[in-house]
Amino acid sequence: MKKTEDGTDWLFDEEVNESGDLTEKQKRIVKAAVEMFQEKGFSASSTSEIARRAGVAEGTIFRHYRTKKDLLLAIVTPVMSHLVAPFIVKDLDKVLKTDYEHYEDFLRAIVKNRQTFIRKHLPIVKILIQEIPFHEELRTQFIEHVAKDLFDRFEKVIIHFQKKGELIQIPPSSAIRLSITAILGFFLARYIMVPEREWDDENEIELTVQFILNGLKAQ
Amino acid sequence: MKKTEDGTDWLFDEEVNESGDLTEKQKRIVKAAVEMFQEKGFSASSTSEIARRAGVAEGTIFRHYRTKKDLLLAIVTPVMSHLVAPFIVKDLDKVLKTDYEHYEDFLRAIVKNRQTFIRKHLPIVKILIQEIPFHEELRTQFIEHVAKDLFDRFEKVIIHFQKKGELIQIPPSSAIRLSITAILGFFLARYIMVPEREWDDENEIELTVQFILNGLKAQ
Amino acid sequence: MKKTEDGTDWLFDEEVNESGDLTEKQKRIVKAAVEMFQEKGFSASSTSEIARRAGVAEGTIFRHYRTKKDLLLAIVTPVMSHLVAPFIVKDLDKVLKTDYEHYEDFLRAIVKNRQTFIRKHLPIVKILIQEIPFHEELRTQFIEHVAKDLFDRFEKVIIHFQKKGELIQIPPSSAIRLSITAILGFFLARYIMVPEREWDDENEIELTVQFILNGLKAQ
Amino acid sequence: MKKTEDGTDWLFDEEVNESGDLTEKQKRIVKAAVEMFQEKGFSASSTSEIARRAGVAEGTIFRHYRTKKDLLLAIVTPVMSHLVAPFIVKDLDKVLKTDYEHYEDFLRAIVKNRQTFIRKHLPIVKILIQEIPFHEELRTQFIEHVAKDLFDRFEKVIIHFQKKGELIQIPPSSAIRLSITAILGFFLARYIMVPEREWDDENEIELTVQFILNGLKAQ
DNA sequence: GATGAATGAGGCTTCATTCAT
DNA sequence: AATGAATGAAGCCTCATTCAT
Numbered sequence: 001m002k003k004t005e006d007g008t009d010w011l012f013d014e015e016v017n018e019s020g021d022l023t024e025k026q027k028r029i030v031k032a033a034v035e036m037f038q039e040k041g042f043s044a045s046s047t048s049e050i051a052r053r054a055g056v057a058e059g060t061i062f063r064h065y066r067t068k069k070d071l072l073l074a075i076v077t078p079v080m081s082h083l084v085a086p087f088i089v090k091d092l093d094k095v096l097k098t099d100y101e102h103y104e105d106f107l108r109a110i111v112k113n114r115q116t117f118i119r120k121h122l123p124i125v126k127i128l129i130q131e132i133p134f135h136e137e138l139r140t141q142f143i144e145h146v147a148k149d150l151f152d153r154f155e156k157v158i159i160h161f162q163k164k165g166e167l168i169q170i171p172p173s174s175a176i177r178l179s180i181t182a183i184l185g186f187f188l189a190r191y192i193m194v195p196e197r198e199w200d201d202e203n204e205i206e207l208t209v210q211f212i213l214n215g216l217k218a219q
Numbered sequence: 220m221k222k223t224e225d226g227t228d229w230l231f232d233e234e235v236n237e238s239g240d241l242t243e244k245q246k247r248i249v250k251a252a253v254e255m256f257q258e259k260g261f262s263a264s265s266t267s268e269i270a271r272r273a274g275v276a277e278g279t280i281f282r283h284y285r286t287k288k289d290l291l292l293a294i295v296t297p298v299m300s301h302l303v304a305p306f307i308v309k310d311l312d313k314v315l316k317t318d319y320e321h322y323e324d325f326l327r328a329i330v331k332n333r334q335t336f337i338r339k340h341l342p343i344v345k346i347l348i349q350e351i352p353f354h355e356e357l358r359t360q361f362i363e364h365v366a367k368d369l370f371d372r373f374e375k376v377i378i379h380f381q382k383k384g385e386l387i388q389i390p391p392s393s394a395i396r397l398s399i400t401a402i403l404g405f406f407l408a409r410y411i412m413v414p415e416r417e418w419d420d421e422n423e424i425e426l427t428v429q430f431i432l433n434g435l436k437a438q
Numbered sequence: 439m440k441k442t443e444d445g446t447d448w449l450f451d452e453e454v455n456e457s458g459d460l461t462e463k464q465k466r467i468v469k470a471a472v473e474m475f476q477e478k479g480f481s482a483s484s485t486s487e488i489a490r491r492a493g494v495a496e497g498t499i500f501r502h503y504r505t506k507k508d509l510l511l512a513i514v515t516p517v518m519s520h521l522v523a524p525f526i527v528k529d530l531d532k533v534l535k536t537d538y539e540h541y542e543d544f545l546r547a548i549v550k551n552r553q554t555f556i557r558k559h560l561p562i563v564k565i566l567i568q569e570i571p572f573h574e575e576l577r578t579q580f581i582e583h584v585a586k587d588l589f590d591r592f593e594k595v596i597i598h599f600q601k602k603g604e605l606i607q608i609p610p611s612s613a614i615r616l617s618i619t620a621i622l623g624f625f626l627a628r629y630i631m632v633p634e635r636e637w638d639d640e641n642e643i644e645l646t647v648q649f650i651l652n653g654l655k656a657q
Numbered sequence: 658m659k660k661t662e663d664g665t666d667w668l669f670d671e672e673v674n675e676s677g678d679l680t681e682k683q684k685r686i687v688k689a690a691v692e693m694f695q696e697k698g699f700s701a702s703s704t705s706e707i708a709r710r711a712g713v714a715e716g717t718i719f720r721h722y723r724t725k726k727d728l729l730l731a732i733v734t735p736v737m738s739h740l741v742a743p744f745i746v747k748d749l750d751k752v753l754k755t756d757y758e759h760y761e762d763f764l765r766a767i768v769k770n771r772q773t774f775i776r777k778h779l780p781i782v783k784i785l786i787q788e789i790p791f792h793e794e795l796r797t798q799f800i801e802h803v804a805k806d807l808f809d810r811f812e813k814v815i816i817h818f819q820k821k822g823e824l825i826q827i828p829p830s831s832a833i834r835l836s837i838t839a840i841l842g843f844f845l846a847r848y849i850m851v852p853e854r855e856w857d858d859e860n861e862i863e864l865t866v867q868f869i870l871n872g873l874k875a876q
Numbered sequence: 877g878a879t880g881a882a883t884g885a886g887g888c889t890t891c892a893t894t895c896a897t
Numbered sequence: 898a899a900t901g902a903a904t905g906a907a908g909c910c911t912c913a914t915t916c917a918t
Contacts, residue, residue, distance in 0.1 A: 025882080041353050044262040047909060057883045062910060064881090130352070133345075134260050170426055177408050178401065178430045185400020207389055211397045215434030244899080266892060276900040281893060283898095463903080479791050482700035485888060495904045500889060502902090568790070571783075572698050608864055615846050616839065616868045623838020645827055649835045653872030682878080704913060714879040719914060721877095 026064050028054040033071055037127045042072050043134075072131065077141065079124045084146050086113050087153040096160050103161040103216075107209050111183055115201075122191055151176065168218050175216055182212050245283050247273040252290055256346045261291055262353075291350065296360065298343045303365050305332050306372035315379050322380040322435075326428050330402055334420075337406055345411065370395060387437050394435055401431045464502050466492040471509055475565045480510055480572075510569065515579065517562045522584050524551050525591040534598050541599040541654075545647050549621055553639075560629055589614065606656050613654055620650050683721050685711040690728055694784045699729050700791075729788065734798065736781040741803050743770050744810035753817050760818040760873075764866050768840055772858075775844055783849065808833060825875050832873055839869045 022030065032053035036045040047068050051058040065071040089095055100106040118125055132138045151173075158172040158179075167175060186208045190199055241249065251272035255264040266287050270277045284290040308314055319325040337344055351357045370392075377391040377398075386394060405427045409418055460468065470491035474483040485506050489496040503509040527533055538544040556563055570576045589611075596610040596617075605613060624646045628637055679687065689710035693702040704725050708715045722728040746752055757763040775782055789795045808830075815829040815836075824832060843865045847856055 023881080039353075041260065041262060043260055044353065046907075048907080058909090059884065059911080060882055063883095066910095068909065126352075130349070133349070134258075134263065174423065174426050177404060178427065181400055181404020181407070182397065182434075185396060185404060188400070189396050204393065207393050208397065211434040214436065215401075215430035217433065242898085265890070267890080277892090277902095278894080278900055279898085282900095285893095287892065461902080477791075479698065479700060481698055482791065484886075486886080496888090497890080497904055497906090498902080501904095504889095506888065564790075568787070571787070572696075572701065612861065612864050615842060616865065619838055619842020619845070620835065620872075623834060623842060626838070627834050642831065645831050646835065649872040652874065653839075653868035655871065680877085703911075705911080708880095715881095715913090716879055716915080717877080720879095723914095725913065 023064075025054070025056050025060055029056060029061055029064065029071070030075055034075060034123050034127065037072065037075070037131075038123045042068075042127070042131050069135070072127075072135070073137065075124060076128045076131065076138065079121050080128055080138070080142060081145055082117070082121075083125075084150045084153075085117075086110060087150055092153055092156055093160070096157065103157075103166050104209060104213050106157060106161075107179070107183075107212060108205070111186075111205055111209065114183070115187070115205075118187055118191060126192065154180070162218075165218055167216050170216075178215060179212050182208055182215075242283075244273070244275050244279060248275060248280055248283065248290070249294055253294060253342050253346065256291065256294070256350075257342045261287075261346070261350050266290075288354070291346075291354070292356065294343060295347045295350065295357065298340050299347055299357070299361060300364055301336070301340075302344075303369045303372075304336075305329060306369055311372055311375055312379070315376065322376075322385050323428060323432055325376060325380075326398070326402075326431060327424070330405075330424055330428065333402070334406070334424075337410060341410055373399070381437075384437055386435050389435075397434060398431050401427055401434075461502075463492070463494050463498055467494060467499055467502065467509070468513055472513060472561050472565065475510065475513070475569075476561045480506075480565070480569050507573070510565075510573070511575065513562060514566045514569065514576065517559050518566055518576070518580060519583055520555070520559075521563075522588045522591075523555075524548060525588055530591055530594055531598070534595065541595075541604050542647060542651050544595060544599075545617070545621075545650060546643070549624070549643055549647065552621070553625070553643075556625055556629060564630065592618070600656075603656055605654050608654075616653060617650050620646055620653075680721075682711070682713050682717055686713060686718055686721065686728070687732055691732060691780050691784065694729065694732070694788075695780045699725075699784070699788050704728075726792070729784075729792070730794065732781060733785045733788065733795065736778050737785055737795070737799060738802055739774070739778075740782075741807045741810075742774075743767060744807055749810055749813055750817070753814065760814075760823050761866060761870055763814060763818075764836070764840075764869060765862070768843075768862055768866065771840070772844070772862075775848060779848055811837070819875075822875055824873050827873075835872060836869050839865055839872070 029050065032050045033045070035053065036050055039045075047061055048058050050071075051061055054061075061068075061071065065074060096106065100109065128138070132142055154176045155172045158167060158175045161167045162169060162172070162175075186204060190201070190204070248269065251269045252264070254272065255269055258264075266280055267277050269290075270280055273280075280287075280290065284293055315325065319328065347357070351361055373395045374391045377386060377394045380386045381388060381391070381394075405423060409420070409423070467488065470488045471483070473491065474488055477483075485499055486496050488509075489499055492499075499506075499509065503512060534544065538547065566576070570580055592614045593610045596605060596613045599605045600607060600610070600613075624642060628639070628642070686707065689707045690702070692710065693707055696702075704718050705715050707728075708718055711718075718725075718728065722731055753763065757766065785795070789799055811833045812829045815824060815832045818824045819826060819829070819832075843861060847858070847861070
């Protein structure tokens, strides 16, 4: 198993296909579309301006993506399906026993790993968040391939550490919610709401992790 | 000071103007617009369909709102300005001393109070969240009249209870972030992501409050 | 019953609505569309050029006709439904007994009556003929409301005169076909294929009528 | 002179070039184009779908036919030029004297011969009929190489039999019109308007021929 | 010869907004 | 105050055709 920069060996991030099989023009189209979707939102972005920014003819967009919506989905789905990548590991229990003695270690690993992911795919993640409410396909896909997986795996983890006596005995769903929202809250503040502030990431992550741990510590 | 149903006397919610001065047609326009903006987003909603749903002529909308965007703002700004209402109280310190001996009491009051608010204005809150990234006016207004106020007042509260030795000595901004994201996380899960689940609100709120308290408790 | 110019009293032609309820612009749109459809065919006619010829904005077309195809149907269906008008008479038998002693009289009346109709609606009739093969609605409507009626009534007439011993005993469907194609053949040659020739209408009609009569005369 | 199946020796049908010199792909293109032109009409058919149906690349069509219209003409003109083939015989008078004692024989031969032709080329004939009004080249070509020839030769025939006292003394052009429309009327009904009916071809042709003969018989 | 990516003009339609009634 | 016909710009998408491979 390859070594990842943040030291989370098992959290191999089978990378979102870095558009390796896209033509030069396709890459430019995607780049321009991501920019525009982020700036104005999907429905306020016009294919004609996307084409202009990409430096291609408008028709070229439609040679590669049958509709404007296909373009959105082509951009957003691969990222979505990798959002929960670190949880899709064959033998989660083994990983927990081997690599993470404490919930704390697990948390920290996840946060750091997902931070590199989000940092890399921030614009697309933003688009995904914006557009999910308005596109049935995205919503179902998100629920089927992200939310459910995430929840199921996370539940295992929570129960694992509850059994070990580390975590308070509350419904796992609540523990998950509290853990995740604290983490997401950090990402939200850090990357979306106040990205311009100078952040001491190490410290903030530590605070967040400790906050969750104390919040969920078995009394 | 009037008695509020959740017993938070001071948290008088000078109600968002219940469209008291709107004509009958105006009300129908606003209702239809809220529906559509929520379903499809602002930019994917057409004024002609809003008019149809409202049962008015296309022109009528523009008699009351100069542009489609004005309509959005007319809907969204009053709610926005009331989002932080409970914090805009003249003598916050006095309120703290008088009404809330512990951060716990304060938190619980806020959560319950804001819950009734969100419950009442959920559709508009959703629209606000969706559209903020794309409208400069909304963003600045939000920062000027919501975020800053909220932050300043909340900071006072945090410092107040840090001084009392109740809360851990971390940067107030971090404590605020952690508190708010835990609360918002609840609302998000409760009202936006999984509203269809059967929620034991009392219990979940209690878990959330305890989570924050433990997470931020002075060690 | 009003007197018609060609003396066919009963063949009152409840006129195709002379666009009495159309707005001024609508009339211009229809006029331009008819022109273009005839010149280039429906699918080769562009709404933008129709608008230009009509002297209206392109959007105006779509305020009155939801789609380009609706425009076609609005033009073509009223004419279609009047194509067989003279046959839709309440008591056909009585008309035959009262007004037409011989098949000859009947034929002549029909030819003259339909000639005035075709002369008046020629462009639309041409469009109808051109577009019927490509539009399911037109085809079914034509079969249901034109072909069947026409056939049924005509069959009655044929049988009527066969019983009277005027017409040869061949299958009515064949007699109908032969009568109609001779008549249509005249109209086709007269108005569509060689309209520029100088026609002695009286004479040609007489020839055609005699041709049919001799062709179908009981031997 | 080769023997034709319908026994009309002289009516040799120098077959429409059975695409003998077309490449495999070209044949598929033509086949696909004929299908589409018939289904949707020329102008509503797209070269890209023709290519797809033919299983060739979009560009391939234009390698063989400079424009979409060229493709149409390539399909339609050879059939058009053979429409009147049986009339383009060197010594018509001799043929008449030798082979056809009566107009009746001539008519019957022509009908049967043209029926095999139409049966074989029906789709293209339909396309030709549809597109003639919209393409100047087709129209002039039709008039120059079909209508005029047809008319001139037919006129000879009519006059020939008028002189023999078989046919009524009406203007040849009228006799031609009446003869042709009766024949075409049969083909129209038989192959275009009601092809799904069970036809007793022998009988219907006989009725049609007799109808014409009686219709034009010298009194 | 064959391909199919690329083009940009033009297709139909919807849009927000205006204005005479 | 309310209407809805009218606008023309702009939207998404398809088209016939070209050309480098």
